[in-house]
Amino acid sequence: MQSNSKIEQSLAVMKENGLKYTKKREAMITYLIRxxxxVSAREVYEFMNQEFNGVSYDTIYRNLHDFADFxxxxxxxxxxxxxxxxxxxxEVGHHHHFICTVCGKTKEIHMCPMDFFKEQLNGCEIEGHRFEIFGRCEECR
Structure with missing residues (x-):
C-alpha cells in the first residue's frame, strides 16, 4: 500500500473517532509510517518539535495513545x-514481531505460538497475549 494511501486511511480513522484533522496529526502519522x-514518544516529540517548534510533549503523547486506541x-x-x-x-492480520534491540527495526512473524499454549492450558480461558522476539537484526549483528 502506498504511503499516501496509508496516511489518507489513517486520517479517515481519526475522523471516524472524533479527532479533527490537523497538520500536526498528519505529520505524526507520516513520520510513523516512514x-x-x-519508536518512543520522545523520538516522535523530537521530530515534531523540529517541524512545529514549541509543540507540547503531552500533546504528542496523548495523540500517540489515541492513535493506539484507534x-x-x-x-x-x-x-x-x-x-x-x-x-x-x-492490512496485516494477527502477527507478532522480531524487534532489533539496537536499531528498533521490526520484522513481522506470521504465526502465533498460542496454538501450542492453548493445548497446555486446557480448561483455562485466555483473554489475550503478547509474544515478541528480541535480538539483533542483520545490520546490527
Whole structure:
C-alpha cells in the first residue's frame, strides 16, 4: 500500500473517532509510517518539535495513545519504555514481531505460538497475549 494511501486511511480513522484533522496529526502519522519501526514518544516529540517548534510533549503523547486506541498503532514495552509502531491500517492480520534491540527495526512473524499454549492450558480461558522476539537484526549483528 502506498504511503499516501496509508496516511489518507489513517486520517479517515481519526475522523471516524472524533479527532479533527490537523497538520500536526498528519505529520505524526507520516513520520510513523516512514520510520516503520517501534519508536518512543520522545523520538516522535523530537521530530515534531523540529517541524512545529514549541509543540507540547503531552500533546504528542496523548495523540500517540489515541492513535493506539484507534488501532492505528501497535505498542510494546522495550527496555522499560512504551514504544509505538504504525499498524498498516489492518492490512496485516494477527502477527507478532522480531524487534532489533539496537536499531528498533521490526520484522513481522506470521504465526502465533498460542496454538501450542492453548493445548497446555486446557480448561483455562485466555483473554489475550503478547509474544515478541528480541535480538539483533542483520545490520546490527
Amino acid at each position: 520510520r516503520n519501526r517501534y 488501532e492505528l498503532l501497535e505498542t510494546t514495552d522495550l527496555n522499560g519504555e512504551k514504544k509505538f509502531r504504525f499498524r498498516c491500517c489492518h
